[in-house]
Amino acid sequence: MKKIIDFKHEMSAHCENGVISNLLKFHNISLSEPMIFGIGSGLFFTYMPFIKMTGIPVTSFRPVPGLIFKRVTKRLGVKIKVQKFKNKSTAMNELDTLIEKGIPTGMVVGVYDLTYFPPAYRFRFNAHNIIATGKTNKIYHISDPIMEKIETIKYEDLVKTRFAKGTYKPNGKMYYIKEVPTDININPAIIKGIKHTCKDMLTIPINYFGVKGISVLANHIEKWPKKLGERKAKLYLGQVIRMQEEIGTGGAGFRFLYAAFLQESSNILNNKALNEMSEQMTIIGDRWRDFGVLSGRIFKQREKSKFAYKEAANILRDIRTKEESFFKELRKTI
Amino acid sequence: MKKEDVPQNNENLLNGIKEIQYAVDENGKYTKVLSYGWKPKNDALKQAVNVLDEQIEDARLQVLEGDKSPLFFWMLLKQMDFSILKEYTGINKFRIKRHCKSSSFKKLKNNILQKYAKTFEISLNDLKNVPQKTIYSLEYNFNFKLKNKEIQ
Numbered sequence: 001m002k003k004i005i006d007f008k009h010e011m012s013a014h015c016e017n018g019v020i021s022n023l024l025k026f027h028n029i030s031l032s033e034p035m036i037f038g039i040g041s042g043l044f045f046t047y048m049p050f051i052k053m054t055g056i057p058v059t060s061f062r063p064v065p066g067l068i069f070k071r072v073t074k075r076l077g078v079k080i081k082v083q084k085f086k087n088k089s090t091a092m093n094e095l096d097t098l099i100e101k102g103i104p105t106g107m108v109v110g111v112y113d114l115t116y117f118p119p120a121y122r123f124r125f126n127a128h129n130i131i132a133t134g135k136t137n138k139i140y141h142i143s144d145p146i147m148e149k150i151e152t153i154k155y156e157d158l159v160k161t162r163f164a165k166g167t168y169k170p171n172g173k174m175y176y177i178k179e180v181p182t183d184i185n186i187n188p189a190i191i192k193g194i195k196h197t198c199k200d201m202l203t204i205p206i207n208y209f210g211v212k213g214i215s216v217l218a219n220h221i222e223k224w225p226k227k228l229g230e231r232k233a234k235l236y237l238g239q240v241i242r243m244q245e246e247i248g249t250g251g252a253g254f255r256f257l258y259a260a261f262l263q264e265s266s267n268i269l270n271n272k273a274l275n276e277m278s279e280q281m282t283i284i285g286d287r288w289r290d291f292g293v294l295s296g297r298i299f300k301q302r303e304k305s306k307f308a309y310k311e312a313a314n315i316l317r318d319i320r321t322k323e324e325s326f327f328k329e330l331r332k333t334i
Numbered sequence: 335m336k337k338e339d340v341p342q343n344n345e346n347l348l349n350g351i352k353e354i355q356y357a358v359d360e361n362g363k364y365t366k367v368l369s370y371g372w373k374p375k376n377d378a379l380k381q382a383v384n385v386l387d388e389q390i391e392d393a394r395l396q397v398l399e400g401d402k403s404p405l406f407f408w409m410l411l412k413q414m415d416f417s418i419l420k421e422y423t424g425i426n427k428f429r430i431k432r433h434c435k436s437s438s439f440k441k442l443k444n445n446i447l448q449k450y451a452k453t454f455e456i457s458l459n460d461l462k463n464v465p466q467k468t469i470y471s472l473e474y475n476f477n478f479k480l481k482n483k484e485i486q
Contacts, residue, residue, distance in 0.1 A: 011354055012354060013353065013354040013355065013356065033354075034356065034364070054413075054415060055415070112413060118347070118348040118349045118351055119349070119472050119475075119476035119477075119478035120347045120348060120349075120379055120383065120472060120478065120480070121348065121379075122475075122476060123382070123413060124413050124414070124418065146351065146353070147351065148351065148352075165418050165421035165422050166417070166418045166421070169421075234381070235381070235385060238377075238378045238381040238382065239378075239382075241374055241375065241377075241378040242375070242378045242379065242382060252335070256335055256355070256356040256357065256364070257356050259356070259364065260356045260364035263363070263364050264364075278364075279362075282335070282358060285335060286335060289335065292372075292374040292375070293373075293374055295374065296373060296374030296377050296378070299377065299378070299381055300377055
């Protein structure tokens, strides 16, 4: 089999946004990464001490994988198809059929077996998004938003990544665009996206989600050195920074990406207040970076003071206060 | 974050891959900037790699001392834990834990050993031993050497 789809690949900060943006572009809908992120309500916070990945509590700056895609397509009226599989060869055959038809197909994969990936990123992390854009014999062509150009992967390796085990198993999950509407009205989609993010950050009645989760994390961080010992505390803190800054999160836990979205939306909706909100979000993003720098000093042992963890916790508390009033105000501007 | 403040701490952790960051230009407009990396993030990444390598080395020494079985070493080297290994092999966690002890590993039949070896993609002979020297996981698994392992 040989089929290569004419596909325009573009890098992005976050894999899911990037995949959506590239898929939509293929169907002649041109939306920037920040727009995808904002319309899909990609900004989130959750700290879940009861769910662990390789023994460390999960902190996440985004909704569960796949949700941004679902929301963006729904809000734009784009029809999609999402499939999961039990059987590996069925999953691969279905993929081949789509490629043969010239349909670029998104997949959720584990990065450990992603052979072209930067080795230092190859952890057992299972929520990465890529697009199959072609196949030559047993080699698949892959558009991966964190890579500069189209990459390739062997059949057997692609099977492994699609059926990786561990937290968030992808189970061969794949998705593609079935139909796009003739004209798209982006304004209501933006408003829906913003409203949903405000709701997610402010009103989920569980303490681990939204701005409340930031406070819980702050309280826990403060206790980590005593409760876990110096070594483990550092490890836990390092993990928070990795989630805040590593692949997909695009720095400062997405806050700059969201600020970019608000700025662009301000022009589209002709709403000046949104531009002011964007500036506020930039300040919040900078605070997240302060937290990152201090945490970095702690786990490097440059910061030996007992109060360093407290200080880090206090930055988070400041962020919580700022984000809480930010989202309350944002809710009112639209 | 201003455009000129986008960090460029290139430690070649990512094989030369740059990442996209969003930052504000001189007119206050958001724009895409390519970044070579940020120090706290690089350090967090190196920390994760180092911790893994320490655990692997601990395991290797415990195997050489006759405490643990090589299975324990290989499981860690392949970045697995009992749950992940259970999912790959279908062997329950309780049994895997037992097989990680040297005494019970020695009694294992070939078909069980084969399952483990296949999961790790190594030979039966490899599975029964640990390397004589310290192993670095990125180097062993992906043929990648960190330029500077130390967090500075």
